[in-house]
Amino acid sequence: MLRLLVVEDLPDSADSMAILLQLWGYQSAVVYDGERALEVAAAFRPAVVFLDIGLPGIDGCEVARQLRRLPEMGTTLLFAITGYGREADVQRCKEAGIDRYFLKPVDPLELRQELREVEQALFLPPDRI
Amino acid sequence: MVDQVNILLVDDHEASLLALEVILQPLGQNLVKARTGKQALHLLREHDFAVVLLDIRLGDMNGFEVAQTLRAQQRSQHTPIIFLTAYESEDFPPAKAYTLGAVDYLVKPLVPEILRAKVAVFIDLFQNLRLRQSERRLRALLENAWDGVSLLAPDGTVLENIPDNLHRLGYSQEEYIGHRGFEFIHPDDQPAVQEAMAQLLQVPGAKSKRQYRLRRKDGSWCWVEAIGTNLLHDPAVRAVVVNYRDIDSQKQLEYELRRQAEELAEAHRQKDQFLAMLAHELRNPLAPLLTGLHILRQPQTTPEAQEQTRAMMERQLHHVSHLVDDLLDVSRILRGKVQLRRERLDLGKLVRTEAEDRRAVLEQAGLDLLLNIPTTPVWVMGDPTRLTQVLNNLLDNATKFADRGRKVTVQLAADVEGRQAILSVRDEGIGIEPELLSRLFSPFLQADRSLDRPRGGLGLGLALVKGLAELHGGTVEASSTGPGRGAEFTVRLPLEREPPALSEAPAAAPTPGKHLHILVVEDNQDAATSLRLLLELLGHEVQVAYTGPDGVAAARQWRPDVVLCDIGLPGLDGYGVARELRLNPTTARVRLLALTGYGAEEDHRLSREAGFDHHLVKPADPMELQRLLEVS
Numbered sequence: 001m002l003r004l005l006v007v008e009d010l011p012d013s014a015d016s017m018a019i020l021l022q023l024w025g026y027q028s029a030v031v032y033d034g035e036r037a038l039e040v041a042a043a044f045r046p047a048v049v050f051l052d053i054g055l056p057g058i059d060g061c062e063v064a065r066q067l068r069r070l071p072e073m074g075t076t077l078l079f080a081i082t083g084y085g086r087e088a089d090v091q092r093c094k095e096a097g098i099d100r101y102f103l104k105p106v107d108p109l110e111l112r113q114e115l116r117e118v119e120q121a122l123f124l125p126p127d128r129i
Numbered sequence: 130m131v132d133q134v135n136i137l138l139v140d141d142h143e144a145s146l147l148a149l150e151v152i153l154q155p156l157g158q159n160l161v162k163a164r165t166g167k168q169a170l171h172l173l174r175e176h177d178f179a180v181v182l183l184d185i186r187l188g189d190m191n192g193f194e195v196a197q198t199l200r201a202q203q204r205s206q207h208t209p210i211i212f213l214t215a216y217e218s219e220d221f222p223p224a225k226a227y228t229l230g231a232v233d234y235l236v237k238p239l240v241p242e243i244l245r246a247k248v249a250v251f252i253d254l255f256q257n258l259r260l261r262q263s264e265r266r267l268r269a270l271l272e273n274a275w276d277g278v279s280l281l282a283p284d285g286t287v288l289e290n291i292p293d294n295l296h297r298l299g300y301s302q303e304e305y306i307g308h309r310g311f312e313f314i315h316p317d318d319q320p321a322v323q324e325a326m327a328q329l330l331q332v333p334g335a336k337s338k339r340q341y342r343l344r345r346k347d348g349s350w351c352w353v354e355a356i357g358t359n360l361l362h363d364p365a366v367r368a369v370v371v372n373y374r375d376i377d378s379q380k381q382l383e384y385e386l387r388r389q390a391e392e393l394a395e396a397h398r399q400k401d402q403f404l405a406m407l408a409h410e411l412r413n414p415l416a417p418l419l420t421g422l423h424i425l426r427q428p429q430t431t432p433e434a435q436e437q438t439r440a441m442m443e444r445q446l447h448h449v450s451h452l453v454d455d456l457l458d459v460s461r462i463l464r465g466k467v468q469l470r471r472e473r474l475d476l477g478k479l480v481r482t483e484a485e486d487r488r489a490v491l492e493q494a495g496l497d498l499l500l501n502i503p504t505t506p507v508w509v510m511g512d513p514t515r516l517t518q519v520l521n522n523l524l525d526n527a528t529k530f531a532d533r534g535r536k537v538t539v540q541l542a543a544d545v546e547g548r549q550a551i552l553s554v555r556d557e558g559i560g561i562e563p564e565l566l567s568r569l570f571s572p573f574l575q576a577d578r579s580l581d582r583p584r585g586g587l588g589l590g591l592a593l594v595k596g597l598a599e600l601h602g603g604t605v606e607a608s609s610t611g612p613g614r615g616a617e618f619t620v621r622l623p624l625e626r627e628p629p630a631l632s633e634a635p636a637a638a639p640t641p642g643k644h645l646h647i648l649v650v651e652d653n654q655d656a657a658t659s660l661r662l663l664l665e666l667l668g669h670e671v672q673v674a675y676t677g678p679d680g681v682a683a684a685r686q687w688r689p690d691v692v693l694c695d696i697g698l699p700g701l702d703g704y705g706v707a708r709e710l711r712l713n714p715t716t717a718r719v720r721l722l723a724l725t726g727y728g729a730e731e732d733h734r735l736s737r738e739a740g741f742d743h744h745l746v747k748p749a750d751p752m753e754l755q756r757l758l759e760v761s
Contacts, residue, residue, distance in 0.1 A: 010413060012441045016420040019434060023427045054409065081416070083409030104412035108423040 002119060004028045005046035007037040007063065008081070009055050017050065020108060026115070034058030042072050048118060053082035053093065061096035068097040077118060081106055133159045134179040134255050136248065139169040139195070140213070141188040149182060152241040156249060166190035170198055173205040179255035180232075180248055181205075185214045185221045193221060196229040209251050211235060280368035283330055283361060285309045288368055297375070299346030310371075315342035315350055326357065329369060333362035340376065352380040410452060410587055414445040421445075450748060455589045458518075459572050461729065462596035468730050469512040469600055473625060476507040476516065476550050477541055483517050484539050487524050495533035501540040507550050508625035515597050522590035523554040523618050530616065531558035548624045555617040561609035569607050570595040594620070643759055645669045648689040650680030650706060651724070652698050656747075660693065660724075667755060677701025681709045684716045691758060692716075696725040696736070704739035711740035722757060724749055 004026050008014035014030045021028035029044055031037045034055050041049065049067065053060035060080060067073050080098045082089065093101050100114065136158050138149045146162050153160055158179070163169035166187045173181070181199070185192035192212055199205040211233040212226045223234040233247060271278055271291045280289040287306050298313075305313075314322055318341035325337045337357045342350040354374045360366040421442040424430055430438070461467045481502050491498045509516075520539075527537045535557035542551045561569065572592035591607075598605045603622035609615065647669050651657040654675070661671045672687055674680040677700040684692055692710065696703035703723055710716040721743075723736040728746035736744045743757055 010417070012445055013413065013417040013420070016417045016424060016438060016441055019438070020420050020424050020427075023424060023429060083412035083416075084405060085408060085412075086405055089405075104409075105415035105419040108420060 002026045002048070002115065002122075003044060003046045004115075005037065005041060005044055005049045006030045007032075007034070007049060007055070007060070008052040009033060010052075013052075024112060024115070034060070034063040037063050038066055038070075041067055041076070042070055045072055046076060047122065048077045048079055048115070050079050050081050051098070053080055053084060053089070061092055061098075064093070064096040064098050079114070132259075133157070134252050134259075135159045135161055135176055136252070137161050137163060137169060137172060137178045137181045139163045139166070139181065139187065139192075140184040141165065141186070142184075145184065145213075148239075149244075152239065152244050153248060156245060156252060158252060164188070166192075166195040166198075169195055170202070173199050173208065174202055177204065178208050180209045180211060180251035182211050182213055182248070185212055185218075185226075191221070193225065193229060196226075196231065200230055209254075211247065211251075213237065213239070277373040279310065279371045279373070280366070281310055281357075281371060282368065285311050285326065298343060298351060304346075313343050315344065318342055326369070329357050329359045330361070333359055335359045343373075351375065352377045407456070407587060411449065414448045414452075418442055418445050418449075446748075452587060455587055455593060457728065459589045459592055459596070462593065462600070463572065466730060467515075467596075467600060469515060471510045471512050471601075473508060474511055474513055474516075476509045476511070476552070476622070477502050477504075478506070479513060479516060480520055480539060480541050480552065483520050484524070487521065491524070491528055491537060494528050494531075496528060496531055497534075497536045499536050499538045501538065503541065503543065505543075507541060507543045509550050509601075509622050510625055511601055511622065515600070519594050519597050519620060520552070520554075522594050523620075526590055526618070527554055527556035527558070531556035535615075543624055545624065548626075550622045550624050551619060552622070553617055553619040555615065557615040560612045560614040561607060561616050562612060563609075566607050566609065570605065591618075594618070598622070643668075645691055645758060646687065646689040647671050647691045647693060647758070648680065648684055648687065649673045650675075650677070650683075650692065650694040650698065650703070652676065652695060656695075663751060663754075664693075664758075667758070669758070675699075677703070677706045680706050684710055684719065685713060688715060689719060691720045691722060693722050693724050694741075696723060696727060696732075703741075704735060707736070707739040707741050 004021050006014050006017050006021070006028060008017065008030070009032050011032065014032060018028045018030045029040060029046070031040050034057050037049070037051075038058075051060045051064060055063065058066075060082065064078050064080075067076070067078065077100070078098045079100045079102060080093045081102045081104060082093075083104045085103045090101055102111070136153060136156075138146055138153075138160060139162075140146045140149070141164055143164075146164070150160055150162070161172060161176070161178070163172055166189050169181070169183070172178075183192045183195060187195065192214075196210055196212075199208065199210075209232040210230060212221075212223075212231050213235050214221065215237045217223065217236060226234045232251070235244065235247075277297075278291045279287055282288055287308055287310050290302065290305055311319055311323065318339075322339055322341050325339050329335050329337045335358070338354065339357075340352065340354045343353055345351055352375075354376045355371050357369050357371045360368060360370050421438045424438045425435060458467070481500060484498065484500055488498050524537070524539070531537055537557075538553075538555045540551075540553045540555070543549075544551055570591050572589055591605075595605050598620050601622050603620060605618065605620045608617050608619070647664050649657055649660050649664070649671060651660065651673070652675050657673045657675065661673055664671045672683055672689070674683045677698040679700075680692070680694060680698070681701065683689075692706075694703045694706050698706065701709070703725065707721050707723070710719055710721065721741045723741040723744045724747060725732065725736075725744070726747045733744045745754065745757070
């Protein structure tokens, strides 16, 4: 079962995302700020981290940079999910080591397709209920 | 090269004229001949002559008469006369000739060398006079022209200067001449000017143009444009000639234009940033709404999860509506399009009720709400909806910036002497930087993005508070003793003196459970269907029409109690539908409710004029809709 970490400071966004991921059959965890994301990620070893960029304290790009330095995060994919859609914002995410960039609101079906591709890439059978 | 001068030869004998011509030819001047006195006087009126050689005996008049007349003529007043005569005569004594202004009296036969030498003296005199005149004229030109001229030695020492230039800068000749010109140039401009001068000195006749600042005597700087010309090789000049033009006002204008351009660019940058932030803020609630829809769609979602999701979606939808309302409100307030519905009201009661309503939200955020409101009424003339908005925005602000576990204090006082109601909201949060206080109320200006953004909102709340307070004839100010020390926002509104004459009438109790026939006219199928479902749930009978003409037809046929009508409709718009229904006796008395996305004052007026009883702005609050239907 794919482990996914949701990092998002708006509780409604974070919680609903985690619920939907669970309904799809994934194991998901939620944190509401960057510091907590760094603590949890090392232990939880998620396959994908969904990362909001406008976070209080350490912002999403900085979180991405620090996650990339963790040895446990070698194969982890970082997906930015953000409301900032300017060219400069995308560029900043790329430089921070983010693999995919999604503009809010993301179509959940598109996200699900992405996750299936991740699963196939990891040679895991897709998890269905 | 000095121009030729005119010499007038006057004699009635052709041979004599010819002889004079031969003698004077080598002088290389312009020899003009006259054979009569009259002709000579005419020429002297028309032209300038360096000297007149005048024979005493002429055909028409004698030389003395000619001399007298030419002296009386303005032009020839000072023209030198050399009298020529064949012999000394008693009729024409030399002494008399000199009194008439002759400079010489020569008796023929003439010695050519002597005559030439004498005439040459007068040519020289005349040429010098002409030079002096032209020099005076040039100087007058330079002195009266604005621009200044300096002559500089190769090392930059000022040799000569047209004074007027110096008067403008405030120096006397002594303070300038003999000094190095570079001393007066702005230190920042000196290297460029020195370099230009060095290049100029290398090529005779070269020109160089530069703009730089010259120090005035009072220490201020004057922008000039200078053109230097290397005339060191010209033996008559032997200097670098520098022409100045004052371009100070031009530079001021340039500076002003540049400043305006920068301001515009800054405004553009702010707008850009605001739009990016607006997109971010609108996308934020859309994300969980979309996620929520998918959760509800999953068959395995538990009833608890469904309920939780619905509540979340309601919150987020409310949040989006709130953002859109704020945005439109700010735009309307900035354009002065908001009209207050003012009434005499007890601000104490309003603040107490609204603040208590918000207590739960604040407590959820870990904040303790303290109220300090007098029990006696605080009367103001105000729009209750707008004053509630002021209080709510201030409380929102406090909630965003206060730290958990701290207090938020709402205080109201009536300053009877100052005739002011003073409402303040104080938090114990992160406080405000002093330089930010003044900018806090301007819309679209986010103070510190990194700090403000994660706390959410468009940053329009305070701009709205200011606009609304001012519409009420009041003021708002922010104070903070600094970062980390909390902040206090104080709104002052004019206090009403007398208490109201009448006590409030009790509100009419709604009659529940009314069963109505309702026609929904709405072209958006989803909106029409959801409205139909809601109204049916409330126990009413509902029909739907999707165009204006269908709506009018259905109303005539079915005769509903209420028509809920969209404004933007195909075929016939909502205003048209209302007019049609009001005109037809069968539908004239129907209750007409407009339901539209247009919420401006102007739209309310238009729908009233078209015959609507009420104007509801989308998304309509179901509670409000129910209340309106119950009084139908």
